[in-house]
Amino acid sequence: xxxxxxxxxxxxxxxxxxxxxxxxxxxxxxxxxxxxxxxxxxxxxxxxxxxxxxxxxxxxxxxxxxxxxxxxxxxxxxxxxxxxxxxxxxxxxxxxxxxxxxxxxxxxxxxxxxxxxxxxxxxxxxxxxxxxxxxxxxxxxxxxxxxxxxxxxxxxxxxxxxxxxxxxxxxxxxxxxxxxxxxxxxxxxxxxxxxxxxxxxxxxxxxxxxxxxxxxxxxxxxxxxxxxxxxxxxxxxxxxxxxxxxxxxxxxxxxxxxxxxxxxxxxxxxxxxxxxxxxxxxxxxxxxxxxxxxxxxxxxxxxxxxxxxxxxxxxxxxxxxxxxxxxxxxxxxxxxxxxxxxxxxxxxxxxxxxxxxxxxxxxxxxxxxxxxxxxxxxxxxxxxxxx
Amino acid sequence: xxxxxxxxxxxxxxxxxxxxxxxxxxxxxxxxxxxxxxxxxxxxxxxxxxxxxxxxxxxxxxxxxxxxxxxxxxxxxxxxxxxxxxxxxxxxxxxxxxxxxxxxxxxxxxxxxxxxxxxxxxxxxxxxxxxxxxxxxxxxxxxxxxxxxxxxxxxxxxxxxxxxxxxxxxxxxxxxxxxxxxxxxxxxxxxxxxxxxxxxxxxxxxxxxxxxxxxxxxxxxxxxxxxxxxxxxxxxxxxxxxxxxxxxxxxxxxxxxxxxxxxxxxxxxxxxxxxxxxxxxxxxxxxxxxxxxxxxxxxxxxxxxxxxxxxxxxxxxxxxxxxxxxxxxxxxxxxxxxxxxxxxxxxxxxxxxxxxxxxxxxxxxxxxxxxxxxxxxxxxxxxxxxxxxxxxxxxxxxxxxxxxxxxxxxxxxxxxxxxxxxxxxxxxxxxxxxxxxxxxxxxxxxxxxxxxxxxxxxxxxxxxxxxxxxxxxxxxxxxxxxxxxxxxxxx
Numbered sequence: 001x002x003x004x005x006x007x008x009x010x011x012x013x014x015x016x017x018x019x020x021x022x023x024x025x026x027x028x029x030x031x032x033x034x035x036x037x038x039x040x041x042x043x044x045x046x047x048x049x050x051x052x053x054x055x056x057x058x059x060x061x062x063x064x065x066x067x068x069x070x071x072x073x074x075x076x077x078x079x080x081x082x083x084x085x086x087x088x089x090x091x092x093x094x095x096x097x098x099x100x101x102x103x104x105x106x107x108x109x110x111x112x113x114x115x116x117x118x119x120x121x122x123x124x125x126x127x128x129x130x131x132x133x134x135x136x137x138x139x140x141x142x143x144x145x146x147x148x149x150x151x152x153x154x155x156x157x158x159x160x161x162x163x164x165x166x167x168x169x170x171x172x173x174x175x176x177x178x179x180x181x182x183x184x185x186x187x188x189x190x191x192x193x194x195x196x197x198x199x200x201x202x203x204x205x206x207x208x209x210x211x212x213x214x215x216x217x218x219x220x221x222x223x224x225x226x227x228x229x230x231x232x233x234x235x236x237x238x239x240x241x242x243x244x245x246x247x248x249x250x251x252x253x254x255x256x257x258x259x260x261x262x263x264x265x266x267x268x269x270x271x272x273x274x275x276x277x278x279x280x281x282x283x284x285x286x287x288x289x290x291x292x293x294x295x296x297x298x299x300x301x302x303x304x305x306x307x308x309x310x311x312x313x314x315x316x317x318x319x320x321x322x323x324x325x326x327x328x329x330x331x332x333x334x335x336x337x338x339x340x341x342x343x344x345x346x347x348x349x350x351x352x353x354x355x356x357x358x359x360x361x362x363x364x365x366x367x368x369x370x371x372x373x374x375x376x377x378x379x380x381x382x383x384x385x386x387x
Numbered sequence: 388x389x390x391x392x393x394x395x396x397x398x399x400x401x402x403x404x405x406x407x408x409x410x411x412x413x414x415x416x417x418x419x420x421x422x423x424x425x426x427x428x429x430x431x432x433x434x435x436x437x438x439x440x441x442x443x444x445x446x447x448x449x450x451x452x453x454x455x456x457x458x459x460x461x462x463x464x465x466x467x468x469x470x471x472x473x474x475x476x477x478x479x480x481x482x483x484x485x486x487x488x489x490x491x492x493x494x495x496x497x498x499x500x501x502x503x504x505x506x507x508x509x510x511x512x513x514x515x516x517x518x519x520x521x522x523x524x525x526x527x528x529x530x531x532x533x534x535x536x537x538x539x540x541x542x543x544x545x546x547x548x549x550x551x552x553x554x555x556x557x558x559x560x561x562x563x564x565x566x567x568x569x570x571x572x573x574x575x576x577x578x579x580x581x582x583x584x585x586x587x588x589x590x591x592x593x594x595x596x597x598x599x600x601x602x603x604x605x606x607x608x609x610x611x612x613x614x615x616x617x618x619x620x621x622x623x624x625x626x627x628x629x630x631x632x633x634x635x636x637x638x639x640x641x642x643x644x645x646x647x648x649x650x651x652x653x654x655x656x657x658x659x660x661x662x663x664x665x666x667x668x669x670x671x672x673x674x675x676x677x678x679x680x681x682x683x684x685x686x687x688x689x690x691x692x693x694x695x696x697x698x699x700x701x702x703x704x705x706x707x708x709x710x711x712x713x714x715x716x717x718x719x720x721x722x723x724x725x726x727x728x729x730x731x732x733x734x735x736x737x738x739x740x741x742x743x744x745x746x747x748x749x750x751x752x753x754x755x756x757x758x759x760x761x762x763x764x765x766x767x768x769x770x771x772x773x774x775x776x777x778x779x780x781x782x783x784x785x786x787x788x789x790x791x792x793x794x795x796x797x798x799x800x801x802x803x804x805x806x807x808x809x810x811x812x813x814x815x816x817x818x819x820x821x822x823x824x825x826x827x828x829x830x831x832x833x834x835x836x837x838x839x840x841x842x843x844x845x846x847x848x849x850x851x852x853x854x855x856x857x858x859x860x861x862x863x864x865x866x867x868x869x870x871x872x873x874x875x876x877x878x
Contacts, residue, residue: 086760091682113765121762128760133753138775147771148761181533196757203761 034061035239036085036103036124036207042096043077043084050311054080054093056263059337062207067233067240069254069271071247071286075307077263078243079129082211085241086126087116103207121203122152129212131192135184141168141195142180148202167198172228190221194228201232207239214249226253247290251275256346259283262318263310265337269347279340279356280349281325317352325353329364336370338363405531412526416519423515429468436466472512472571477505479574482591482599482630489630490599491590498632499624502574509571513564538859545856552852558845566652573646574632581642581650582809584608591629602629608641615826623830636830639819648835651811655842657720658727659792663785665731670738671781675769678746679755692736701795704729705804721810726799730792741784742777749776779857786850790843797839813839 043055055077062068072078083089085101087108101108103123111119128134135144145167146160155163161180168176171194184192193213200208210229214222230253233240242253250257251271258268259282267280278284285303305322317323320330329352337348341356352364406413424431436459444455470476479501481491492501528540546552570576579587584605591607593600611627612619613636621627621637635644673692677685707729711717717725749755750773758768799805800814808815813835820831 088756088759117762117764119762120760126757126760128753128757130753134757136754136772139771147758147763151762151764183534199757199761 035064036241037061037100038081038085039100039102041081041084041099041101043080043089043093043099044096046092046094053263053310053312055084056310056314058260058263058265060258060265060268062239062241064206064239065233065237067230067242067253067255069250069257070241070243070260071245071250071257072260073245073307075309076260078245078260079211081260082126082209082241082243085209086120086124087111087113121148121205123205124207124209125200125203125205126209126211127193127196127200127213130216131189131196132184132216134196135192135199137184140181140183141187145180145195145199145202148199152203164198164202167202168195170201170232171195171198172224173198189217190224193217193221193225197225197228197232201236204236205238207241209241209243211243212245213242215244215246222249223252229253247286259286262307264314264318264350266319266351267347267349268337273347277347279347279354280319280351281323281353282319283349285322285324327352333364333368334371335367338366338370402531405533409530412530416523416526419522420519423512423519426471427512429466429470430472432462432468433466436462472505472509472568474505474571474576477501477508479505479632480589482589484592485594498574498626498630499634502632502634506572509568510561510564513560513568517560541859542856546852549852549855551848552855555845555848555850555852558841559849562652562842562845563656565649566656569649569653573643573649574634575643575646577646577650577811579604580608580646581811584642589629589631607631608637610641611637612639612641613637613823613828613831614639615823615828618828620827622827623834635834636828638816638831639823639828644816644831644834647811647816648813648838651813651816651835654721654723654806654810654812655793655796658723658730658796659789661724661727662730662734662792663789665728666735666738666788667781667785669731669735670742671774671777673735673739674742674746674777675773677743678750678773679765679769681750688739692739695733696736698733700733701798703733704795705799705802708799708804717807721807723806723810726796726805730795734788734792738781738784738788742780745780746773746777749773779853783850783854783857786846786853790846793846794839794843797835 038061039059041055041058042053045052045054058077058081060068060070070078070081080089080093084095084099085108089095095109099109103119106119108116108119135141139147142161142164145164146155149155149160149163153163165176165180168180173179173191173194179187179191184195187195193216197213208229213229214225217225226249229240229242232238240253242250244250254271256268257271257274258265259274259280260266261282267274267278267283269277269279274283275287278287282303285301288301289303291300303322308318308321310318314334316332317326317330317335320326323330333352335350335352337350338354339345340347340349340354352360352367355363355366358366440459440462444452444459447455476493477496478491478493479496479498481489481498483489483497489495489497492498494501496504524543528537565572573580585603587604588601589604589607590599590601592598607627607629610619611621611629611631611633613621621633621641623636624634625636626632627637627641631643633643633645635648638644638647673688677688704726708717708722708725711725712722716728719725755768755772758772796805796812797814797817800812801818802814803818805814806812816835817832817839820828820833820835823829824832
């Protein structure tokens with residue numbers, strides 16, 4: 001297994017390199033052992049009419065070897081979150097000051113375009129939604145994988161080709177030695193996505209950001225790709241940020257799930273906990289609207305209305321207009337993520353109903369106070385304290 | 388997974404290996420190309436030797452001087468090799484005895500016939516190269532290319548069905564051959580007839596003296612002037628009194644118009660191509676940079692290009708070439724270089740605007756993001772992932788712009804700016820013939836004028852054809868023909 005030994009060798013080198021790096025970091029700030037830490041991320045897009053707050057105060061972290069699922073409806077800001085992490089937000093978009101993306105203890109939002117190049121690929125790599133448009137149609141698949149290989153592993157010529165074949169085999173492409181010199185149009189949809197994943201793996205990343213990688217694929221291929229991702233994760237010790245709108249897919253791959261709504265994370269919990277015990281009314285609505293083939297199923301439930309486009313700082317609960325459990329305070333207080341009950345620190349929800357074990361008024365005040373701290377700009381208008 | 392020692396299978400071979408596997412078609416091709424090149428090898432060598440090597444040689448350190456001298460000797464020897472298209476192969480200069488017999492021309496042909504034969508030979512040679520180019524494409528496509536099909540095949544097919552584009556190609560082919568082989572095509576040469584007429588002589592049979600006389604070309608030219616009503620006139624396709632054949636007639640100065648036109652084509656083509664290389668290079672660089680970085684870079688280039696476009700181009704070039712006249716720059720290639728630079732540096736905004744759209748379009752494609760996401764450098768991303776989508780458009784607009792440059796140069800020369808006399812330029816011929824347009828010497832202005840129109844139309848037609856060929860959505864109105872051609876013709 002010459003090929004495998006080689007791959008492992010590379011892995012070892014990489015992780016040992018990171019080891020020394022994180023040792024330094026540990027000395028500096030010992031609290032944080034999470035590989036990727038996103039804090040209070042705010043990405044806005046300036047248009048002529050208004051400023052769209054596509055991502056508005058998102059915080060989450062991913063540990064080494066963990067998969068975080070980011071789920072939400074179309075337009076909830078999932079992809080923008082991914083692009084913000086990759087530093088791919090173009091004009092007229094911008095990250096507001098105060099946003100923080102830390103990778104391996106390194107602050108990414110301060111980096112210049114040049115500095116980002118060293119993080120992209122070898123640190124964080126991305127798999128995009130549509131594999132056909134991710135691959136450049138004028139170059140062979142092998143050529144594109146070799147491009148990443150030469151950039152990150154300094155391979156060229158026959159070495160690069162062999163490594164590319166190896167990677168294609170790793171992602172389960174049959175007859176890889178022949179396929180490596182084929183063009184993207186000669187690949188099927190599933191194989192293209194495998195090739196794109198191989199391209200991302202060629203960079204030997206620590207974190208893989210998958211932006212709806214299975215959306216363009218049919219269900220059986222979807223399952224194969226998900227299985228492939230979890231195999232690769234086990235093999236390479238990858239951390240994965242998995243973005244999707246499909247609650248079924250998230251159940252299969254994620255260790256923890258963050259539910260996004262209108263640019264905010266409304267609930268975050270370990271995957272089993274979330275499915276068995278969803279707390280936020282929006283999460284419940286989402287889970288109820290999964291179609292199933294069970295007998296006697298009634299008309300499928302939906303959440304009425306659609307995701308609003310946030311264009312100013314939140315002063316209320318953005319889900320309130322669609323929420324079946326909304327009460328008066330929901331229109332005046334902006335909820336912040338809080339543990340859903342005493343002792344459940346890993347299950348948070350941004351909803352005035354929580355913490356569940358506190359009296360309602362105390363809970364509302366707690367949200368209002370936290371909100372004032374977080375965003376001074378909204379202090380005057382909440383009025384939560386007065387009641 | 389087993390430890391496979393990945394065999395290099397057939398599909399991964401390089402082009403060279405594929406040729407080694409199946410050398411037949413390549414050898415056949417080589418058997419035609421080598422002789423075709425060999426018959427003109429001397430001309431290529433003399434072109435190389437005509438470069439200012441002495442400047443290079445004197446800059447070399449002493450011990451290399453001897454070597455350089457030896458090399459120069461070899462080069463000169465090669466440059467003197469006989470070539471197929473040299474003027475002496477079919478000689479059209481001679482004199483006619485009273486008996487009607489021609490002396491001095493090849494096989495005693497009349498100069499008109501000899502000249503025509505040489506023109507046909509030159510064009511046949513040019514056509515052979517074009518055919519070889521087509522053949523190389525076919526051989527590569529059918530024998531050596533890895534892919535059975537590539538988008539370029541469809542482009543070629545669409546172009547072959549595009550009659551307007553083909554007409555353009557034919558015109559441009561004729562124009563380029565005229566420019567490249569100008570010294571062989573003219574009935575006489577620029578040196579002998581135009582630039583140094585008093586250093587060259589011609590022989591003719593003087594009927595009064597009853598013997599063969601020698602006369603300076605300059606003196607002969609004075610008796611072969613075309614000066615319209617009342618004056619002398621040597622029209623198209625006629626002989627002057629010294630037995631010289633003038634396919635396009637003569638200029639008012641008595642010089643041969645065809646020789647003038649052929650040399651002028653060379654100048655026009657040189658200026659056109661050089662200015663387009665400059666303008667195209669700037670345009671593509673800016674287009675890729677603006678599409679990649681957007682924002683301030685884009686704004687900066689927009690302002691720069693708008694500023695340049697707000698200048699009246701021809702007026703500005705006139706002013707600049709007037710200011711620059713007399714400097715060393717203005718003397719390069721009789722002012723051709725400075726014109727090319729001026730047309731290049733004022734012409735890029737148009738090209739840039741044309742390719743900026745496609746560049747912006749491709750910059751939004753996901754594979755650009757993918758390349759960024761694995762940390763690819765901007766310059767490589769631009770070159771590898773964006774440039775291939777832009778060059779096609781550049782080709783179209785370059786072809787359309789080339790016609791404009793040729794008109795511009797002709798216009799400047801018409802006004803007496805631009806190319807310095809006596810270097811031939813079409814616009815100067817139009818200008819020289821201007822007073823004689825309504826007379827029997829109409830040919831002086833009209834022939835160059837019509838040629839400018841034809842060549843510019845040809846470039847536009849070629850550009851149209853390439854555009855329709857590149858754009859898969861453009862059905863050139865021959866969709867059915869396309870299918871039947873595909874079904875019936877196996878080429």
